[in-house]
Amino acid sequence: MKLTKYRIGNYFEPLSQKCNIPNLTESEVSGINIEKEFFEPSRQVGEDTSKYKIVPPNYFACNLMHVGRDVVLPIALNHTNNNKIVSPAYTVFKIKDDSPILRDYFFIMLKSHERDRYFWFNTDSSIRGDMPWDVFCNIELKVPPxxxxxxxxxxxxxxxxxxxxxxxxLEDLKLVCDAYIEDLRRKMPSEEIGKYITRRDVRNGINGTKNVMGISTTKEFREPTSKVNKNELSNYKVVKPRQIGFVQTTHNEKVFTYAFNNTDEDIVISSVNEVFSCDEDKLLPEYLSMFFNRTEFDRYARFHSWGSARETFTWSDLVEVKIPVPDxxxxxxxxxxxxxxxxxxxxxxxxxxxxxxxxxxxxxxxxxxxxx
The missing domain is CATH 1.10.287 (Helix Hairpins)
Incomplete structure (x- = not known):
């Protein structure tokens, strides 16, 4: 047996099928992340989504416009039995049934840093580093029988x-957690959390920690997405163990973006974010975090954000949040x-x-x- 080189575009079958639904929400539209997976909800959708594209089962969707910028080919395979809906800027295609390259084998080949660098090398000279469709199709791969x-x-x-x-x-366990919360909301009155939480504003100082983090929309601390000078962290806010930090804007994030420091080390975050602690004799931060993780609370935070281009949910808004506080x-x-x-x-x-x-x-x- 020997390897055979194929031009991959010979075995692509493009699809451009519009969904014809003008009012889709973020939760009904999928994006593609750098891990080559679909994610929902999408970060944003246009005012008219009728031109958004359908990705049927076993079809690929890829964003050829950001390959150079991200040094990654954002591509995902719809493994589910249901259609996905993606931005009209995405390219949708499938591997032909009589192809000498298996659909899943092709997808496995794409999931490597070396392959991403190769795609990046073949992008054009635009600011974002686009990869034209014909260039993508002209790529040749050696594959086994x-x-x-x-x-x-x-x-x-x-x-x-x-x-x-x-x-x-994992999802079943989350449903159990949510069910407990709903049961409490029905059985006991809710109270404002302001009397159980304390605002903190401790600055890192000159000799403080270098453990700088951002706060992700998945409600966790993460490595900063922008470049940070770790020698200039004196004005950053400290999130001590068992404290919570949150981002005050909700427009771009579409969620209440917060993170709970469940480590044994101090973490520093941007000075524009808020930090607070809980009175743990009355309110556990893990319990409070369960409320913050709910999509219902994301909707609450966005609804109560006040008028600006970024839609701001501030400390004064947070202290008015009401939840059941059991023993x-x-x-x-x-x-x-x-x-x-x-x-x-x-x-x-x-x-x-x-x-x-x-x-x-x-x-x-x-x-x-x-x-x-």
């Missing part, structure tokens, strides 16, 4: 099935479920990362087996 492709695709699918099974259990032992039992959920979520993300890292190894193994 279908029998070897199928062998390694089966390994990949088995790993994906295990991860998705774990993820379903601390009840909170602790619910918080234990929340902690288990966070731990399982972390494990799930690790599984996804490991699968992505294994993809280049699978491709390398298939090519070496063919050469033998």
């Amino acid at each position: 279908l029998s070897i492709q199928k062998k390694y695709v089966n390994v990949y699918k088995a790993m994906i099935a295990n991860q998705q099974s774990y993820e379903r259990g 601390i032992k009840v909170q602790q039992s619910i918080a234990n479920m929340y902690t288990a959920y966070k731990e399982r979520k972390y494990i799930n993300e690790r599984l996804k990362s490991q699968i992505k890292n294994i993809c280049p190894i699978l491709i390398k193994g298939s090519l070496e087996e063919c050469e033998e």
Whole structure:
């Protein structure tokens, strides 16, 4: 057996099918992240979504406009049994049924930093680094025979099935947490949280920590997305262990963006963000975090944001939030479920990362087996 070089565009079948639905919301539109996965809700949608494109099952969608900017080919394969809807700027296509390149094998090949750098090398000289469709189609790949492709695709699918099974259990646990919250809201009155939380404004200083973080829309601390000079962090705000930081704007983020420091180390965040602690004799930060994680609270925060280009949800708005505050032992039992959920979520993300890292190894193994 030997490797065969193919021009991939010969086996693409483009699709440009409009959804013809003018009023889709963010939750009904998918984006594509740098991990090559669809994500919902999309960060933003246009006023008229009728021209948005449908991505049927087993079709690819990719954004060829940002390859140079991100040094990544943002592409995803619709593994589900339902249509996805994406921006009209995306390109939608499938691998032809009689192709010598399996759909899933092609997708595995794309999930490597080396392949992304190759796509980046082939972008044009525009500001964003576009990759024209004809350039993408003209790329040639060496692939093994279908029998070897199928062998390694089966390994990949088995790993994906295990991860998705774990993820379903994760979502079931989240439903249980949400059900407890709903039960409490029905059984007891709500109180303003202002009397249980204290605003903090501790600055990092000259000799403070270098542990600078941003706050993501997934409601977690993350590495800063913009360049930060770690020698100039004196004015940054300190989030001590078991304290919470939040972003005051909701327009761009579309959610209440916050993070709970559940580590043993100080974290510093931008001085424009807010930081507070809880009176843990009355209100546990894990329990409060469960409310902040709910989509209902995201809608509440956006509705109560006040008029500016960024829609601001400030400290004065936060202290007026009302939630049921049960006995601390009840909170602790619910918080234990929340902690288990966070731990399982972390494990799930690790599984996804490991699968992505294994993809280049699978491709390398298939090519070496063919050469033998």
